[in-house]
Amino acid sequence: MKFAPGYRRFAVPAFLGAAVAAFVFPPIGAVLLGFGVFVLWFFRDPERAPPDEPGVISPADGHVSVIRAEDGRVRVGVFMNVTDVHVNRAPVSGRVRTVTHRPGAHKPAFSKDSDNNERVDIVVESDDGEYEVSQIAGAFARRIHPYVATGDHLERGDKIGHIDFGSRADVLLPEEFSSEDVIVEKGESVRAGETVLAKR
Structure with a gap:
């Protein structure tokens, strides 16, 4: 292991x-x-293989806690509790444009207030648009560990980082996606690098 x-x-x-x-x-x-x-x-880090099915795959293990439109884009968030694997993965292939650390609070990651928590935002430029993956700290999570840097090339399903002890990982989809393109529902269990969240 x-x-x-x-x-x-x-x-x-x-x-x-x-x-x-x-x-x-x-x-x-x-x-x-x-x-x-x-x-x-x-801290277990099991092997994962992306599915043959096309689409945006989950960056995290856990349950879908957020599906919402904001500023013309759709956000899908996955809440990770302490029983889930906390290694995060790239939802799409592409080039890392920016990696930005934003200090903030440490509210429970499943709450609406967690939008203002400490986080790392990773912007990935893909063939079909720009994606943003956000690693969001939770009430007990105090360290976010991104593995990637500006200019890195990612393949779909590559490891991009992990968060210590409870947290959330979001994908902000390109403007071309609508809510109808999301194929999971709130509360649904998903697996990092394997479960397709959205496709067009």
């Missing part, structure tokens, strides 16, 4: 603490061991 970068920062102290506490106070050792296992599970 592969793991997202940064897992050692949380897992190693937990396992070392568990080893020491096992001799001093075993119950604490058991708690630390459990936390270490949880960290490894949370």
Whole structure:
């Protein structure tokens, strides 16, 4: 099993603490061991392959929490809870035009207030228009880790980053897309790099 970068920062102290506490106070050792296992599970990075079906694929595992029109474009957002894989993937192939970090709040990622949360916006220029992928921090998420930089070329389904502990990932579709082109519904379960969100 592969793991997202940064897992050692949380897992190693937990396992070392568990080893020491096992001799001093075993119950604490058991708690630390459990936390270490949880960290490894949370940072898991399973292999994914984009479907043969054309279309914009989900950037994240989780449940669709946002489908709305804004300024003539359609936004589709996926809420990731702590049980979901938190490695995000490119919804389309294209070139990264910009990667922008925006500081902000840390409201629950499933709430409307999360639109003002800390985030990283990745603009991707594709053959059929400009897409924006937003990695949005949640109430407990404090670190967003983009893997891409301006000028990078992405293939559909490539890894673009991860977020620590609970969050949201959005795709802002090009102007050519309408709400009718979205083929998922709010509350639907989706998988990063595999589930098609929209197609024309």
